[in-house]
Amino acid sequence: MTTNSYPDPSSDNDDRRIHRIFNPYEHIEIAGIYPAHGLSYNLPVSPEILFEEEGLSDRRSWGYNLSFFSGSGYLAGSVFGGAKGTVAGIRAAEPGDSLKLRLNRVLNSSGQVGRRYGNSLGVLGLIFGGLESGVSYATGKDGVWTSVAAGLGTGAIYKAASGPRSAAIAGAIGGVAAALSVAGKHLAKRYVPI
Numbered sequence: 001m002t003t004n005s006y007p008d009p010s011s012d013n014d015d016r017r018i019h020r021i022f023n024p025y026e027h028i029e030i031a032g033i034y035p036a037h038g039l040s041y042n043l044p045v046s047p048e049i050l051f052e053e054e055g056l057s058d059r060r061s062w063g064y065n066l067s068f069f070s071g072s073g074y075l076a077g078s079v080f081g082g083a084k085g086t087v088a089g090i091r092a093a094e095p096g097d098s099l100k101l102r103l104n105r106v107l108n109s110s111g112q113v114g115r116r117y118g119n120s121l122g123v124l125g126l127i128f129g130g131l132e133s134g135v136s137y138a139t140g141k142d143g144v145w146t147s148v149a150a151g152l153g154t155g156a157i158y159k160a161a162s163g164p165r166s167a168a169i170a171g172a173i174g175g176v177a178a179a180l181s182v183a184g185k186h187l188a189k190r191y192v193p194i
Contacts, residue, residue, distance in 0.1 A: 020045050059142035062133035066126060073125025074118045081117025085110035128154040128178075144182050151178025 019042035060068075089109030093102045132150035136142045155174025156167045 018045060019043060059136055060133075062130070062137070065129035065133045067129075069125035069129035069132075070122050071125070073128075074122030077121030078114045078118030080114075082110045082114030084117070085113030088113065124154060124158060127157055128174075131157075144179070147178045147182050148175050151175045151181075154178075 023040040089106035131153045152171045152175035156171035159166045159170035
C-alpha cells in the first residue's frame with residue numbers, strides 16, 4: 001500500500017480558499033505512475049498582478065480603457081461595416097458582370113464601408129475611454145454613473161461640430177447607450193453561467 005503525500009483537495013482549510021491544487025498528470029491512468037512523480041501545484045485563484053500598486057487599485061487604468069474601447073470599437077465597426085458593404089456590393093451587381101468583376105465590386109464596397117464604420121466607432125471608443133478614465137479619476141469611483149457620464153460626454157463631443165442641438169441629442173443617445181451597456185453587462189454576469 002502506498003501513502004499519498006498529496007494535499008487533500010476536499011479539505012477545507014485556509015490555504016484551499018486562496019489556492020487550488022493542480023496536478024498535470026492526474027488524467028494519466030497508468031497504475032503506479034501517479035504516486036511516483038509527486039507533482040502537484042498550489043495555483044492561486046485570484047488574478048495575478050505584477051506590482052502591488054496594481055492590486056490596490058479597484059479600477060482600470062486609462063491606458064487600458066483607451067486601448068480596449070478604441071480597439072473593440074474599431075473591430076466591431078469594421079466587421080459590421082464590412083458586412084453591410086458586402087451586401088451593398090452584391091446588390092449592386094449587374095446581370096452582365098463577370099465573376100471577377102462582381103468579386104471586385106464586393107471587396108471594394110466592403111473595404112470602403114468597413115473602414116468608414118471602423119474609424120467612426122474607433123474614435124467613439126477613444127473619446128469614451130478617455131472620458132471614462134477622466135471622470136473616474138476626478139470622482140475617485142468607477143461605476144454605472146461614470147460610464148453614463150462618459151457616454152453623455154462622448155455623444156456631445158462627437159457631434160459638437162453639428163451644433164448644440166445635435167450635440168445635446170447625441171449626448172442623450174450616448175448616455176442611454178452607456179446605461180444600457182452597463183445594465184446588459186450586469187444582467188449577463190448575473191444570469192449567464194460562464
